Amino acid sequence: LRIEPSARAAGMGNAGSALPGGIEAIYFNPGAIGTIENAVVSYTHSFWFADIDYNYAALALPIKGVGNFFASVTSLESGEMDVRTVEQPLGTGERFDVSNVAVGVGYGLRVTSRFATGIQVNFGTERIWHTSNKLVTFSVGTIYRLSESGATLGFGLMNFGTSAQFT
Numbered sequence: 001l002r003i004e005p006s007a008r009a010a011g012m013g014n015a016g017s018a019l020p021g022g023i024e025a026i027y028f029n030p031g032a033i034g035t036i037e038n039a040v041v042s043y044t045h046s047f048w049f050a051d052i053d054y055n056y057a058a059l060a061l062p063i064k065g066v067g068n069f070f071a072s073v074t075s076l077e078s079g080e081m082d083v084r085t086v087e088q089p090l091g092t093g094e095r096f097d098v099s100n101v102a103v104g105v106g107y108g109l110r111v112t113s114r115f116a117t118g119i120q121v122n123f124g125t126e127r128i129w130h131t132s133n134k135l136v137t138f139s140v141g142t143i144y145r146l147s148e149s150g151a152t153l154g155f156g157l158m159n160f161g162t163s164a165q166f167t
Contacts, residue, residue, distance in 0.1 A: 002159075003054060003074075003076070004027055004028075005024065005027055005042070005044040005056035005058075005074075006024035006027065006044075022040075023036065023040045023041075023042045023058050023060050024042065026058065026060070026070060026072075026106070026118070026120070028154075028156060028158075029118075029141035029142075029143060029154045029155070029156035029158075030070075030106050030108065030118035030119055030120040030139045030140060030141040030156065031108065031116050031117050031118045031140075031141035031142040031143040031154060031155070031156065032108070032116070032118065032141070032143060032154075033060065033068050033069075033070045033106050033107065033108025033116075033118035033120070034067070034068055034108030034109045034110045034111070034116030034117055034118050034143070035108070035110060035116045035143060036060040036062050036068045036070075036108070037062060038062065039059075039060065039061050039062065040059070040060050041057075041058070041059050042056075042057070042058045042059075043055075043056070043057045043058075044056040044057075050078070050079065051078065051079025051080075052076065052077070052078050052079070053075075053076070053077045054074075054075070054076050055073075055074070055075045055076075056072065056073070056074050056075075057072065057073050058070065058071070058072040058073075059071050059072070067107055067108060067109040068107070068108045068109070068110075068118075069105075069106070069107055070104070070105065070106035070107070070108065070118075070120065071103075071104065071105050071106075072102075072103070072104040073101070073102070073103050073104075074100075074101070074102040074103075074104070075099070075100065075101045075102075076098075076099075076100040077097070077098070077099055077100075078097050078098040078099075079097065080095045080096070080097050081095065081096060081097065082094075082095060083095065083096055083129075096128070096129035097129075098126075098127070098128050098129075099125075099126070099127045100124070100125070100126045100127075101124065101125050102122050102123065102124035102125075103122070103123050103124075104120050104121065104122040104123075105120070105121055106118055106119060106120030106121070106139075107119055113145075114144060114145040114146075115142065115143070115144050115145075116142065116143045117140075117141070117142045117143075118140070118141055118142075119138070119139070119140050119141075120138070120139045120140075121136065121137070121138055121139075122136070122137045122138075122139070122159070122161075123135075123136055124136075124137070124164075126164065128166070131166040131167060132166065132167060133164040133165055133166045133167065134164065135161060135162050135163070135164040136161050136162050137158075137159040137160060137161035137162070138159075138160050138161050139156065139157060139158045139159060139160065140156070140157050141154065141155060141156035141157070141158075142154070142155050142156075143155075
């Protein structure tokens with residue numbers, strides 16, 4: 001949940017709570033859900049070092065007179081790795097992988113022409129070899145456009161929820 005899907009925001013040092021418009025702004029502030037004007041889909045795939053795959057897909061759907069709905073899926077997958085121990089530093093012959101998946105749903109509303117608010121719930125799982133955990137997080141946010149020239153003030157309380165414990 002802490003890996004940003006937008007190169008634009010990453011290039012700004014992850015300072016995206018007041019990022020103007022676009023589906024990529026929702027990652028930093030669910031209040032941006034309320035600013036979406038047209039249906040939009042986004043997909044990000046990053047291939048990282050050590051065979052790690054990162055995928056993020058998001059959909060925002062405004063419904064006139066009701067508000068805007070949002071859904072996202074985030075996954076992080078490692079490649080297979082050798083199990084190593086102090087006694088067998090070259091490997092035991094067993095292999096394992098790591099898998100993280102988060103599914104998010106949200107709702108946002110443009111309250112006035114300058115003010116929007118939103119809420120998002122994420123359900124996440126993480127699996128490492130024979131252990132796993134589950135968590136639920138909530139995020140809320142608001143966006144207020146200060147001027148017609150684009151100055152924006154944003155507030156977001158992100159990923160507030162349960163503590164994950166491995167089983």
